[in-house]
Amino acid sequence: MNNPQLDTDGRLRHLLSIEGLPKKILNQILDTAESFVGVAEREVKKVPLLRGKTVCNLFFENSTRTRTTFEIAAKRLSADVISLNVGTSSQSKGETILDTVDNLIAMHADMFVVRHSQSGAAHFIAKHVPDHIHVINAGDGRHSHPTQGLLDLFTIRKYKPELHNLRVAIVGDVLHSRVARSEIHALTTLGVPEVRVIAPKTLLPAQVEKLGVHVFHDIKAGLKDVDVVMMLRLQNERMNGAMLPSAQEYFKTYGLTQEKLSLAKPDAIVLHPGPMNRGVEIDSSVADGAQSVILPQVTYGIAIRMAVMAILSGGQPSASQGSTSQGTGS
Amino acid sequence: MKIHIKNGRVIDPKNNIDKKLDLFIAAGKIVALGTAPDGFTASQTIDASNLIVCPGLVDLSARLREPGQEYKATLISELQAAVAGGVTSLACQPDTDPVLDEPGLVEMLKHRAKQLNLAHVYPLGALTRQLEGKILSEMGELRAAGCVGFSQANVAITDTQVLWRAMEYAATFGFTLFLHAEEPFLAKDGVAHDGEVASRLGLKGIPSAAEALALAAILRIAKETGANVHISRLSTAEGVNMIRDAKKQGLKISCDVSANQLHLTEHDIAYFDANCHLKPPLRSQRDKEALSAGLKDGTIDAICSDHTPVDDDAKLAPFAEAEVGATGLELLLSLTLKWAKQEKIDLLQAIKCVTQVSADILGIPAGDLSVNSNADICIFAADEYWRVSSTTLKSQGKNSPFTDLELAGKVKITLVNGQVVYQG
Numbered sequence: 001m002n003n004p005q006l007d008t009d010g011r012l013r014h015l016l017s018i019e020g021l022p023k024k025i026l027n028q029i030l031d032t033a034e035s036f037v038g039v040a041e042r043e044v045k046k047v048p049l050l051r052g053k054t055v056c057n058l059f060f061e062n063s064t065r066t067r068t069t070f071e072i073a074a075k076r077l078s079a080d081v082i083s084l085n086v087g088t089s090s091q092s093k094g095e096t097i098l099d100t101v102d103n104l105i106a107m108h109a110d111m112f113v114v115r116h117s118q119s120g121a122a123h124f125i126a127k128h129v130p131d132h133i134h135v136i137n138a139g140d141g142r143h144s145h146p147t148q149g150l151l152d153l154f155t156i157r158k159y160k161p162e163l164h165n166l167r168v169a170i171v172g173d174v175l176h177s178r179v180a181r182s183e184i185h186a187l188t189t190l191g192v193p194e195v196r197v198i199a200p201k202t203l204l205p206a207q208v209e210k211l212g213v214h215v216f217h218d219i220k221a222g223l224k225d226v227d228v229v230m231m232l233r234l235q236n237e238r239m240n241g242a243m244l245p246s247a248q249e250y251f252k253t254y255g256l257t258q259e260k261l262s263l264a265k266p267d268a269i270v271l272h273p274g275p276m277n278r279g280v281e282i283d284s285s286v287a288d289g290a291q292s293v294i295l296p297q298v299t300y301g302i303a304i305r306m307a308v309m310a311i312l313s314g315g316q317p318s319a320s321q322g323s324t325s326q327g328t329g330s
Numbered sequence: 331m332k333i334h335i336k337n338g339r340v341i342d343p344k345n346n347i348d349k350k351l352d353l354f355i356a357a358g359k360i361v362a363l364g365t366a367p368d369g370f371t372a373s374q375t376i377d378a379s380n381l382i383v384c385p386g387l388v389d390l391s392a393r394l395r396e397p398g399q400e401y402k403a404t405l406i407s408e409l410q411a412a413v414a415g416g417v418t419s420l421a422c423q424p425d426t427d428p429v430l431d432e433p434g435l436v437e438m439l440k441h442r443a444k445q446l447n448l449a450h451v452y453p454l455g456a457l458t459r460q461l462e463g464k465i466l467s468e469m470g471e472l473r474a475a476g477c478v479g480f481s482q483a484n485v486a487i488t489d490t491q492v493l494w495r496a497m498e499y500a501a502t503f504g505f506t507l508f509l510h511a512e513e514p515f516l517a518k519d520g521v522a523h524d525g526e527v528a529s530r531l532g533l534k535g536i537p538s539a540a541e542a543l544a545l546a547a548i549l550r551i552a553k554e555t556g557a558n559v560h561i562s563r564l565s566t567a568e569g570v571n572m573i574r575d576a577k578k579q580g581l582k583i584s585c586d587v588s589a590n591q592l593h594l595t596e597h598d599i600a601y602f603d604a605n606c607h608l609k610p611p612l613r614s615q616r617d618k619e620a621l622s623a624g625l626k627d628g629t630i631d632a633i634c635s636d637h638t639p640v641d642d643d644a645k646l647a648p649f650a651e652a653e654v655g656a657t658g659l660e661l662l663l664s665l666t667l668k669w670a671k672q673e674k675i676d677l678l679q680a681i682k683c684v685t686q687v688s689a690d691i692l693g694i695p696a697g698d699l700s701v702n703s704n705a706d707i708c709i710f711a712a713d714e715y716w717r718v719s720s721t722t723l724k725s726q727g728k729n730s731p732f733t734d735l736e737l738a739g740k741v742k743i744t745l746v747n748g749q750v751v752y753q754g
Contacts, residue, residue, distance in 0.1 A: 004601055019530065098646055118648035119532040120602030140648070142532030178532060205529035206537070 004126055014126045014135040015308050017144035018185035026189055030154050032307035033300070039076055040302065049310050050079035056109040057083040058100070060116040065274055066138050069298070070113045073305035101125055105133060111312065112136065119143035134312040142176050148273050149182025151304040153190060155297045156228055159269050169196040169222050171254060172232030172281050173203045179273045180232055188212045198222035199254065202243045219254055223263045231256055231272040234281050247280045257283045261291065269293045331373055331748060332356045334366070338378025338709060342385060343682035344698035353383060355705040358748035362701060378709050381742055384681050386418025386706035388688035388697045390586050391562055392637035392659055394451070397435065398427025403639035403726040408659065409448035411725035413752040415660035416708030416741040418449050419689065419696040424456040425483035431456035431467040433475035440476045448751050452694055454481035454508055457496055463487035466496055469505055478692045479560070481508040484609055488514060490547055497557035506558040506693070509548055511569065512610065516540035521650045523613040527596040533649060536611050538566040545569055549576045552583060560691055561585035563636055565610035567620030574629040584691050587621050588636035589658060589665035594731055604645045604652035605731045622673055625683065632688045635662040639727020657727035664737035667712060677712070705748035714740040
C-alpha cells in the first residue's frame with residue numbers, strides 16, 4: 001500500500017504521523033524550522049510564504065495550546081486562518097466529518113489542521129480530500145501527534161545535537177499517548193540508539209517493545225544515566241480507577257522529582273508536552289528548574305508548525321525569507 | 331423440470347465422490363449420478379465441461395439485515411448475493427431489528443425467503459429475549475417456527491447463571507447453541523487485536539484472553555450441562571487449543587472460522603482500513619496459522635462467511651467509528667479455494683468445510699449430492715479469476731477487505747431445488 005503521506009515523487013503531501021516518514025523528510029522539517037526560529041524575534045514577525053492561502057484549523061476535540069500555536073504559525077506565514085471548534089458545533093448537530101470537510105473545501109480551504117478524538121481520523125480525512133489539499137494531523141486519538149514529536153526532537157537537537165549518542169526516557173501514560181508514539185518514532189528514525197519507556201504495566205500498550213523501545217517499570221532504574229527525560233501528561237480520568245489507584249500514588253512512584261532526576265546524567269534535559277499536572281507527573285521544582293526545557297518547546301513548536309506548512313505548500317523559505325532580515329507584512 | 335448436468339467433475343464430500351460424472355435431476359431432487367435413470371429425458375442440459383459440480387454451499391453465519399435494517403441490505407439483495415456465491419442454504423443471525431425472538435418474526439422471515447425462491451434461509455433464533463442475556467427466549471416455539479438453533483449474535487451473556495440455564499434448557503430438547511466467544515469487559519470499546527498493530531495505531535485492543543476467558547466459561551458449562559454448542563468465528567491460537575482439548579474430552583462441541591480470519595491478520599489494517607474493522611478482530615500471524623492448522627486437523631469443523639453487509643456511509647468514518655463488518659457470501663467459495671490451494675488441501679476436503687459439515691452442524695437436509703437429496707448445486711470454474719469490486723458484488727454491502735483483489739473460483743451456475751437460480 002502506498003504511503004498516504006507522500007506523493008509519487010516522495011515529497012510530503014500530508015503530515016499524518018511520524019511513522020512511515022523517511023529520515024530525510026524529518027530532517028528537512030527540522031532544518032526548515034531552524035530558519036523560522038528567527039522570524040519570531042524580528043519586529044515584523046511575518047514571512048509571505050502562505051499569502052493568499054487559507055488554513056483551516058479543524059478541531060473536533062478541544063485544545064487551546066495546539067490550536068493557538070498552529071494559528072500563530074499560519075499567521076506568521078501570512079495565511080488566512082479559520083479556526084473551528086467543530087466539537088461544539090456541526091458534529092453535535094449530527095454532521096459527519098466528511099460533510100464538514102467538504103463544506104470547508106467548497107469555501108476554498110487549502111490546508112486542514114485536524115484534531116480528533118479517534119485514532120486514524122486524520123488519515124481518514126486525507127484519504128478523501130482532493131489532491132491539492134493538505135492535511136496536518138494535530139492529534140488523533142491515541143495514534144499520533146506528529147508536530148509535537150517533531151518539536152520535541154527539534155528541542156532535543158538544540159540542546160543535545162549528537163542524537164546518535166543519546167539515551168532518552170519517556171515516562172508516563174504511553175498507552176493513551178499519541179505524543180509518546182510520535183516521539184518514539186521520531187527518536188528511532190533519527191538514530192537515537194536507546195529509547196526507554198517507563199510506566200506501570202497498566203499504562204503501556206501491548207507489545208510496546210516492538211516499537212523499538214526498552215521497557216522499565218522502575219523509574220529509578222529507567223532514569224539511570226539518561227540524557228533526556230520526556231514526561232507525558234496523565235489525563236485526569238485515568239487517575240482514579242482500574243488504571244491507577246490515585247494521583248498521589250502515581251506521583252510517588254512515577255512523578256519526576258529532583259531526587260529521581262538526579263539519577264539521570266547531570267546535564268539531562270526535561271521535556272513535557274503540556275499542559276502539565278504539577279504534583280502528579282512532575283514536581284514544580286523540576287518543571288521550573290534549570291534542566292527544564294518545557295517553555296522552549298512551546299516556542300519551537302511554532303517554528304516546527306511553520307516549517308510543516310511551508311513544506312506542504314511547496315514554499316521552501318529562501319535565505320531572505322528565513323533566518324535573516326526582512327519579513328514582509330501583510 | 332428434468333435437468334442433465336453433463337461432463338462436470340462432481341465433488342461430493344459426503345459420498346466421497348470426486349470424479350467426472352453426469353448428474354440427473356427431476357422434480358427438484360437428484361435422481362441419479364453417472365447413468366441416466368430409465369426413461370429420463372432432460373428438458374434442460376447443462377454442459378459442465380471443465381467445471382466443478384458440488385453441493386450448494388451452506389453458510390453458518392450470515393446477516394441478511396431484515397427485518398429493520400433494510401438500508402444496509404434486504405432479503406432479496408443478500409439472497410441474490412448468496413446464490414451468486416454458490417451458497418444455497420444459510421443460517422442467519424438474530425440481531426435484526428426487531429430481534430428474532432418471536433416465532434411470528436421467524437415465520438415471516440422464512441415465508442418471505444421461500445417466496446423469493448433463492449437460497450434457503452435457516453434462522454438462528456435469539457437465545458435470550460432481546461439478546462439481553464437475561465430471560466430465555468421461547469426456544470420451543472421458535473424451533474417450531476423454523477429456527478435451527480439459537481444464537482446471541484455478537485452479544486455475550488455476562489451472567490453465567492443465565493448461560494448455564496440456557497444450556498441446560500437447550501440440552502433438554504437437544505437444541506444447538508451458536509455462541510461467539512468474547513468476554514465483554516475485556517473487549518469493551520476494543521476495535522482491533524490487542525497487539526503490535528493496535529499499539530502502533532493507537533487503537534483500543536481486544537486481547538486474545540477475551541476469547542479464551544469466554545470460551546473457558548462456555549466449555550465448562552457445556553461439559554456440565556451436556557449441551558450441543560457450536561462456537562462461531564474462533565479467532566485465536568489459544569482458542570484452537572481449547573477446542574482441541576474439549577473435543578478430546580468428548581464434549582459435544584463444533585466450531586467454525588470466518589473466511590476472513592483464514593486470510594487476513596492485524597497487519598491488513600495498514601493505514602486504518604475500515605474494511606478490516608471486523609468482529610472478532612483480525613489477529614496475529616501466529617493466530618492465523620493456528621486457525622488454518624486447526625481447520626486442517628479437524629479441530630475447526632467449518633468455514634463461515636461472516637457475511638455482515640454494512641452501508642457505505644457507516645464505513646465512512648475513522649476506524650473505530652466505522653461500523654463492524656464486511657460482505658462475505660460471494661467470497662466464501664473463493665476464499666475457501668484460496669485456503670485449500672495455500673495449504674495444499676484437496677478440493678474435496680476443502681469443500682466439505684462449507685457444505686456437508688455445515689449442514690450437519692445446522693441439522694438441515696443439505697450439503698450433499700446423494701440420490702433423493704434436494705438438488706441444491708453449485709457449478710463453478712475453479713481456475714477462473716474474478717475481481718472483487720462494488721460493481722461485481724450483488725450484495726448491498728459493498729465493503730470487503732478483499733476489494734480489488736482477483737480471486738480464483740467463479741460460480742457459473744447455482745441450482746436450488748433443481749432450478750437454475752443464478753447464472754454467471
